[in-house]
Amino acid sequence: MKVIVIGAGLAGLACAVELADNGYEVEILEKRPVLGGRVSSWLDKDGDWVETAPHVIRGSYKSLIALMERVGIADRIQWKKQQLVYASKGGKISNISFSPSAGPVEILRSMIGSDLLGFGDKLKLLTGLLPAFTGDKNFIENQDIKNFSDWAASLGVNREAIGRFFDPLSRTISFLRPDEVSARVIIFQMASIAQGLNATRIGFLDGDPCQRLFQPIQAYLEKRGARIRPNARLARIDFSNDEPRALGLELTNGEYLTADVYVSAMELHALREVLPGQAWSFPFFSRLWQVEEIPVITVQLRFDRKVVAMDNAVFAIGTVMSLVVNLSVTSPGYAHDVCLIEMIVAPAKDIFHLDDGEIVRLCLDDLTELFPEVAQANLVKSTVVRIPQALYRCEPGAESRRPTQKTPIENFYLCGDFTHHGYTPSMEGATLSGFRAAQMIMETRGRNLQWHGGTPPS
Structure with missing residues (x-):
């Protein structure tokens, strides 16, 4: 049985791994040249790695850790001291240790x-x-x-x-x-964080996500016969006029693909753009417009000397950024950078209209107030990553509007952290949604889920 998965972020890849391990023929389409979705990384024109965000792995991320165990790369997680670290203006640091x-x-x-x-x-x-x-x-x-x-x-x-x-x-x-x-x-x-042993742990990949996470997953899938196609952009999903069934996919290059089952692991806004007119007659799909997406900004600052030398994530109080991570300390793969600071700017909507230089200035000013030693360092390079529609807005009442992985179209499924799986938007939520979509496909078609290593996702 052939399954086409649309989107090669964590959700789509987790779904593909589960299906490939259970004997399905799997083809994965990814519109970008790199895998990973919102967890992706790539080399810029200078040969420096750029990430979409500082991706913190928590000990409670059972599905993500299980996926990495199965692929054989769980040892690439660099676990840190079990604590929450807060930084306030004036250089004050507060810790909550577990x-x-x-x-x-x-x-x-x-x-x-x-x-x-x-x-x-x-x-x-x-x-x-x-x-x-x-x-x-x-x-x-x-x-x-x-x-x-x-x-x-x-x-x-x-x-x-x-x-x-x-x-x-x-x-x-x-x-x-x-x-x-x-x-x-x-x-x-x-x-x-109260789930049990090591649930309070915080960890980071030992390097960039492209090489340390997604290339091994790609190799794992290809070894099991899966085909991964980067730069494959979807133009339209084709539904039958006579029955609730997906017939095929049309790519922007005119190619038409068919399979027995289709799984959308696309961002929500991208999915809405390619669904056919018949979809909107189903309340399930029309409710997708009730789920709002919000923007995300990540800023990377490279300095000529070591500052913020903390081997953990730092929550920032009273600043435009919410989280500060020194990747050259937390992740050995970035040790060649003298000092690489990565920050989440949130809420991004407040400053999304500003140009990159203004955003960098705001972050640099706030970083200096949190860590006064930054004033003695020279900024060598800055990078601003903007994602206009990154994740669903977790406002009150949003949980009831999240769609399930199974849709009214009998051979069309969804996964992604915006779908309903009980978790919040995160790497864990995306991975869990992919596993659940695969499980629903196998259950619907009378096949039992066979777990092939690692801790089964909860």
Whole structure:
């Protein structure tokens, strides 16, 4: 049975790996010359690696870690000290450390020890989060009705404290501020670090995603007979007029491809552009317009000397960037760079209209306020990466609008972190959605899922 997967990000590749391991003939189409989607990297004109964002791997990312184990590259994750690091203007650094076996009680104790929140606010927050920490999934899902700031304020938590502790966390996870993001998203993330052994770990790839993650996945797939086609742009998906069935795919070069099953692993806006007119008669597809996408900006700064020499991710308080990572420290593959700082700018919509130079200046000014030693270094090179429609907007009520992987078209499936899989938008969410799409394909066609190594995705 032949399956065509459209899109070679983590979602599409995870789906393809699962299907190829279970004996399916798989063809993967990717519109860009590189694999990886929002986790991709590429060489610029100077031969320097550019990434779409600093991609943090968490110990709770079971599906992503399982995929890397299966491909044989889990040892490429560089695990760091188990802590949350916050930087404030004036050079103040605050840490919340966890033990490897941190459970709910240990995490509560660690949060109480933090200097980022007053004692009264800590008790109120921890009381409110207790059902989530103890595994009450219904409680977590029911918090999608309000934004996180309002949810925390309803507990009596000071809004200034919410901003200080949760603002950089929220902007890193969802690219939205606490008063914009669904309370479910933040509560889910807080609960996920209480999942058990090493769930609080934070790690990074040991180099660029292209060479260290996606080339091995490509080799794994090709060894199993899969065909990967970069620069293959989709023009139209062809649905039957007589039955709910996909007939084929037309590429922009005029080529027409057919298969038994089709899986869209495209970004949501790209999917909406290529769906045929018949699709919009189905409420399932018309609801896709209710899911909004938001932009993302990543900034890379290269300096002539070492600054921000922290071997971990750093959450930035009160700045245009939410997360700061020194890749030349966290990832050995970047050690040849004297100092490579990568930052997430969020919410990106606030400054997306500015030119690259203005964005770099804002980031450099804020970075210097967080880490005064930056003033003694010279900026050698800067790179700004903009993605206008990067991920779905995790606002209150958005969870109910996320589509399932199975569609009303019997041989057409979706995957991507915007689909419904229980996780938040992340590398884990994308990978999990790909595995679930593959599982649904096999279940629908009467074949049992055969796991071929690694920890099965949950």
